[in-house]
Amino acid sequence: MIPLLEINDLSFTWPESSLSVFDQLHLKVEEGDFILVKGVSGSGKSTLLRLIVRLNEPQRGSILYRGISVTTIAPALLRRSLCYVAQIPRMADATIRENLLLPFTFAVNAEKSPPDTNKLQGMLEAFYLSGLSLDQSALKLSTGQQQRLAFMRAMLLEPDLLLLDEPTSALDAESAEMIFSLMQRLSLEGKTIIAVTHSDVAIESPRLLTGLLENKNLVLKK
Numbered sequence: 001m002i003p004l005l006e007i008n009d010l011s012f013t014w015p016e017s018s019l020s021v022f023d024q025l026h027l028k029v030e031e032g033d034f035i036l037v038k039g040v041s042g043s044g045k046s047t048l049l050r051l052i053v054r055l056n057e058p059q060r061g062s063i064l065y066r067g068i069s070v071t072t073i074a075p076a077l078l079r080r081s082l083c084y085v086a087q088i089p090r091m092a093d094a095t096i097r098e099n100l101l102l103p104f105t106f107a108v109n110a111e112k113s114p115p116d117t118n119k120l121q122g123m124l125e126a127f128y129l130s131g132l133s134l135d136q137s138a139l140k141l142s143t144g145q146q147q148r149l150a151f152m153r154a155m156l157l158e159p160d161l162l163l164l165d166e167p168t169s170a171l172d173a174e175s176a177e178m179i180f181s182l183m184q185r186l187s188l189e190g191k192t193i194i195a196v197t198h199s200d201v202a203i204e205s206p207r208l209l210t211g212l213l214e215n216k217n218l219v220l221k222k
């Protein structure tokens with residue numbers, strides 16, 4: 001079986017830097033895997049996610065999505081299937097509904113049908129956002145609420161792989177707990193997730209793997 005994502009021999013150095021972030025890194029992600037990437041600050045956790053969705057390009061090595069080099073897939077197309085949620089959520093100065101539906105206005109998602117109000121309301125509840133109106137301003141939400149909204153917006157696109165960059169960094173313990181329980185639930189539903197975290201969280205999923213980024217490489221363990 002071809003893995004969902006396969007990284008081989010990956011080496012990367014930021015422009016104008018003399019130190020490489022990765023040196024011959026390998027990673028294989030099968031459908032349904034839930035990988036929590038840990039590592040000290042500066043070990044390259046965000047950089048790894050950025051390379052996967054082609055926000056940066058490696059100097060060496062390959063990243064294959066379903067066996068195809070990501071360099072041959074237009075970034076917008078790639079990011080339709082591999083959804084990246086950045087550390088700091090970005091919301092437009094618009095309502096919650098408009099923010100959630102924004103990706104469906106992109107040409108690349110033209111064949112995806114936008115969710116109706118019922119689905120959006122249901123999802124708000126599932127993402128611990130019940131009580132909010134779809135017609136209120138997204139910018140007036142707390143960081144934790146915006147983060148859950150960004151997470152929900154990504155899931156509405158039904159990506160093959162969800163990449164979450166430090167989804168709980170700006171959150172209090174209670175909001176972080178909600179994000180982790182959401183990730184656990186999605187993993188139990190069979191979603192494939194790579195999430196970067198600093199926290200020592202108790203997540204239970206039969207498909208959970210912990211990846212430690214250390215010495216420019218990633219070591220996975222059960």
Ligand SMILES: Nc1ncnc2c1ncn2[C@@H]1O[C@H](COP(=O)(O)OP(=O)(O)OP(=O)(O)O)[C@@H](O)[C@H]1O
Pocket residue numbers: 014015017021039040041042043044045046047048
């Ligand atoms: N845009 C950039 N330009 C140059 N160097 C960068 C850039 N972004 C990150 N780096 C460097 O790359 C290395 C890895 O950074 P990265 O942000 O991936 O680490 P991280 O493990 O995600 O850190 P943190 O846990 O603090 O978020 C660091 O040495 C950092 O200084």
